Amino acid sequence: MQTVKVGNMSARTGEKVSGYVQVKGMDIELPVTIICGDKEGKTVFISGGVHNAEYVGIQTAIEIASEISPSQLTGNLIILHLMNRTGFEHRTMSLVYEDGKNLNREFPGSEQGTVADKICHTVVTEFQRNADYYIDLHCGDGYEELIPYVYCVGVADPEVAHKSREMAEMVNVAYLVQSPCGSGGAYNYAGSCGIPSILIERGCMGRWSKEEVKLGKEDIRNVLRYLGVLEGDVSERTYHPVDVGIVIYKNAAHTGCWYPTKRAGDTFKKGEILGQVKDYFGNVLESCIAEMDGILLYHVGSLCVIKGGSMVAYGENVNQQ
Structure with a gap:
């Protein structure tokens, strides 16, 4: 019997639990789902809403948390549906409402800093510390038009960078970017700490559609299947991303x-x-x-x-x- 614990939430083998994890030192609560597989294995952390106007990633996290069951997993999922909750609820584009900071520039954060710093610190110490792999879901900001593509960590141990690239190659997009940074961003920092990590960009301009979310969920499933965490084989893709x-x-x-x-x-x-x-x-x-x-x-x-x-x-x- 295994137990996965994040903040005040926990799930045991075969359980799916949804609830809220409190940002350390704040009244802010973040929506989270923990899915503890029927069989033991690796733990994958998935996050949406680092940038709160990037709605495709948020909705993808919400739906994938609802759809995957413990019986399908050899391992565990920790899904943070919405990292920048106050920004989302005040529609601040992609900045933290209280301090105007961009979360993806502040990792690893600080327990003594402003709200954004504390959110980042909580994500590192409560979520990333549990993770063997990390998938961060993004899209174009409310004012950005983009083509779907994927980032993988580059400033990391060679084995971590290699595994990150293999994860990225499972995503159904045409292009892949290897990050030259080891801090600031959530996935960059995770990679520097030894966690193979990717960031998926899909959708843009403050909009979301069922089709984009469907593609986003299939991206996640393919990565999870490749990692051996989700049952089934990697599905056919239109693209195999190139650098x-x-x-x-x-x-x-x-x-x-x-x-x-x-x-x-x-x-x-x-x-x-x-x-x-x-x-x-x-x-x-x-x-x-x-x-x-x-x-x-x-x-x-x-x-x-x-x-x-x-x-x-x-x-x-x-x-x-």
Whole structure:
């Protein structure tokens, strides 16, 4: 008989338990499901809502928690449906309501910090400490248009990075990015601690659909089947993700109106204009010029762009070379 414990919640072999785990030192409670398999095995941590306006990931976590039963598992699932709950309930796009911080820049957090720091600290000490593997569910922010793709950890022991890549290759998306960071993000930090981890990007622009959630759930099931945690064989996929190589993230130098010239998924050549920021009279304040041949992973899809905020992210397109 095994017991999986997270905060004040616990589940024993063959049990599924849903409830709330309190953020340490706060009144905030996070919605969680623990599924303790009929057979013992590895534990997979799945999280949605690190960014609270990324609704596809949140709904995917909610539905996968409802649909998987202990009898299907050799191992355990810990599913955090919504990490940034106060941001979700105050519709703050993807920032923590109380302090305006981006959770995915604050890991591993701190017990003595602000609300965002304490959320991150709780996730590390209560959730990640139980995990053998980690799947973080994201999508484009409320103002970002993107193509589906997957990240895997890169700053980690070679064995951890290799396992993370194998997990990412089970996701039904065209492109894979290996992260050059070992902290800040939830999955980056987990990888640096020896937990093979991936981040899935699917959906965008503050919307969600049943089809996107269905694809997201199949992504999770395929990774779990590959890991031997969920019964069944890996299903057929449309894509087998390939590396995009170097990724460039460009932030705006001005606040103003954003006029993209490309859409997410478009390819382009070095020197092409990817978009422009203009003032409220139509005067060009800056142009975003491609620094290499590449493919556009995501870009701002709203008219508003904010100084210091993202304009585009693009990577090397190996299919062009």
